[in-house]
Amino acid sequence: MEIRSYPFTELDDLELHPAYLELQRDEPVARVRLPFGGDGWLATRYEDVKTVLADPRFSRAAVMEPGADVPRTLPTMPTESNILSMDPPDHTRLRRLVAKAFTARRTEQLRERAQEIVDGLLDEMEAQGPPADLVEALAMPLPITIICEMLGVPYEDRGKFRAWSEAAVAITAFTPEEIIAANESLRAYIGGLVERKRAEPADDMLSVLVAAHDNEDRLSTQELESFGVALLVAGHETTANQIGNFVYQLLRNPDRLGELRADPSLVPAAIEELLRITPLGGSAGFPRIATAEVELSGVTIKPGDAVFVNNVAANRDPSVFENPNELDFHREHNPHIMFGHGAHHCIGAPLARMELQVAIGTLLKRFPLLRLDGDVTFKKGRLIRGPQALSVRW
Amino acid sequence: MSKWTIELDRGTCIGTGMCTATAPDHFRLEGGTSTPVNETVDEDEAVVDAAESCPMEAILVRSADGTVLAPQV
Numbered sequence: 001m002e003i004r005s006y007p008f009t010e011l012d013d014l015e016l017h018p019a020y021l022e023l024q025r026d027e028p029v030a031r032v033r034l035p036f037g038g039d040g041w042l043a044t045r046y047e048d049v050k051t052v053l054a055d056p057r058f059s060r061a062a063v064m065e066p067g068a069d070v071p072r073t074l075p076t077m078p079t080e081s082n083i084l085s086m087d088p089p090d091h092t093r094l095r096r097l098v099a100k101a102f103t104a105r106r107t108e109q110l111r112e113r114a115q116e117i118v119d120g121l122l123d124e125m126e127a128q129g130p131p132a133d134l135v136e137a138l139a140m141p142l143p144i145t146i147i148c149e150m151l152g153v154p155y156e157d158r159g160k161f162r163a164w165s166e167a168a169v170a171i172t173a174f175t176p177e178e179i180i181a182a183n184e185s186l187r188a189y190i191g192g193l194v195e196r197k198r199a200e201p202a203d204d205m206l207s208v209l210v211a212a213h214d215n216e217d218r219l220s221t222q223e224l225e226s227f228g229v230a231l232l233v234a235g236h237e238t239t240a241n242q243i244g245n246f247v248y249q250l251l252r253n254p255d256r257l258g259e260l261r262a263d264p265s266l267v268p269a270a271i272e273e274l275l276r277i278t279p280l281g282g283s284a285g286f287p288r289i290a291t292a293e294v295e296l297s298g299v300t301i302k303p304g305d306a307v308f309v310n311n312v313a314a315n316r317d318p319s320v321f322e323n324p325n326e327l328d329f330h331r332e333h334n335p336h337i338m339f340g341h342g343a344h345h346c347i348g349a350p351l352a353r354m355e356l357q358v359a360i361g362t363l364l365k366r367f368p369l370l371r372l373d374g375d376v377t378f379k380k381g382r383l384i385r386g387p388q389a390l391s392v393r394w
Numbered sequence: 395m396s397k398w399t400i401e402l403d404r405g406t407c408i409g410t411g412m413c414t415a416t417a418p419d420h421f422r423l424e425g426g427t428s429t430p431v432n433e434t435v436d437e438d439e440a441v442v443d444a445a446e447s448c449p450m451e452a453i454l455v456r457s458a459d460g461t462v463l464a465p466q467v
């Protein structure tokens with residue numbers, strides 16, 4: 001069996017590397033070699049990917065065991081565990097502390113606030129006149145404002161944590177030392193806020209976590225800080241890049257854009273479809289480790305083997321999605337797994353959906369002549385893909 | 395040990411796999427949505443965990459006397 005170098009070369013724009021769909025067809029569970037830590041498997045079919053993400057025979061925590069040397073893109077192994085590197089029941093204990101605040105029902109109550117933020121941002125953009133950079137005008141400030149308000153992080157500090165966060169989700173765009181230093185800075189920053197919430201509790205999520213630590217001993221200091229960092233970073237990098245990615249794709253696809261403008265009730269379905277098709281991760285991510293023998297598409301995975309998945313390839317599996325490479329806002333059934341699956345299913349999924357619906361829906365409504373102003377450059381060497389800037393006119 | 399009941403609203407479930415991963419003994423995915431393996435179960439905190447972790451609040455756990463144990467709203 002051929003061993004392929006992984007991750008595959010980074011492509012421009014928002015292309016999915018063709019190797020994923022070739023493998024999905026011919027070699028659904030393929031052998032891959034990472035820059036560090038040796039070989040692993042790569043699963044690309046929908047059912048296999050879901051199994052790896054949700055079956056308890058695959059562990060995230062095994063990556064964090066002392067001395068573990070798993071296949072990866074960065075030279076160093078992670079030293080700090082976070083919510084993504086925990087397994088149930090530890091993972092469940094941590095996640096339950098904030099799960100309530102992220103349910104679909106609670107998120108719906110934030111829609112009005114999101115609308116108010118978007119209206120304000122677009123007022124400002126309009127007042128300044130074209131051209132505008134949509135990344136700075138809308139894509140970044142919306143999710144940052146929302147996650148700051150939920151967590152209780154001062155919005156004025158965004159300059160600081162945005163810079164750290166940029167480096168924390170880099171692979172090759174920063175040096176490994178810079179990436180580690182940025183993670184340290186984020187930890188120290190959240191640690192400082194924790195002290196403030198301890199002295200002056202407020203009606204926010206960090207205060208809830210501080211109380212769970214201090215009064216009920218339900219999480220350690222390390223867990224408290226790393227969870228705060230994860231929520232802050234994940235709460236804005238992902239959605240911000242997707243707003244840019246989605247607007248970019250719509251503005252380059254006049255047919256779909258026209259359809260959406262003609263019938264704004266299609267916005268939620270359009271967001272689901274854009275989620276399904278847009279490659280957001282630019283890298284390999286962290287693997288799961290098998291803790292027992294598992295069979296995937298006829299391949300036997302042995303205990304200790306590392307398995308990578310690609311959600312976007314899974315989202316284009318022709319056995320689940322008809323015409324999988326086509327953007328189609330009229331799919332009756334769209335069970336995409338862009339938010340993952342199983343215990344680590346994105347806690348912010350209802351929030352991200354709501355933010356994307358409000359941002360894109362309002363943008364299209366208010367700017368009927370919105371168009372791209374020149375070429376768009378995409379970021380490189382990051383975990384998360386997105387436009388560097390998105391200059392538009394109207 | 396008293397018995398608990400699990401109700402699952404299949405119309406609300408979006409199949410995130412949260413409950414099947416949190417309480418694998420009690421839930422399984424069928425055709426994209428979750429189903430309790432048994433609707434009546436022995437007391438087990440994992441079932442409460444699953445109901446509390448569901449983003450759609452589609453799982454309802456009741457004690458023998460009908461009191462709702464989870465999710466808390």
Ligand code: HEM
Pocket residue numbers: 053083084085095147230231232234235236238239242280338339340341343344345346347348349351352
């Ligand atoms: C379009 C936007 C987003 C996408 C595509 C996305 C995608 C994902 C994916 C695929 C995972 C699972 C990772 C894995 O299994 O390894 C995940 C987990 C997570 N996401 Fe998101 N996410 C988005 C927005 C958000 C937002 C707005 C938040 C807000 C707090 C958030 C917080 C988290 C957290 C905390 C986890 C870890 C959950 C756990 O390990 O239990 N995400 N996300």
Ligand code: HEM
Pocket residue numbers: 072073074078082084168171183226229230231233234238280281282283284285286383384
């Ligand atoms: C502060 C906590 C976090 C740290 C230190 C961290 C670090 C990392 C590292 C080292 C990788 C793997 C790099 C590679 O081998 O390619 C990775 C992958 C990734 N992480 Fe995180 N992460 C954190 C939190 C999160 C959260 C909560 C999310 C959820 C939205 C997230 C989203 C991702 C994505 C989307 C990938 C790439 C997966 C892909 O390419 O498909 N990160 N992260």
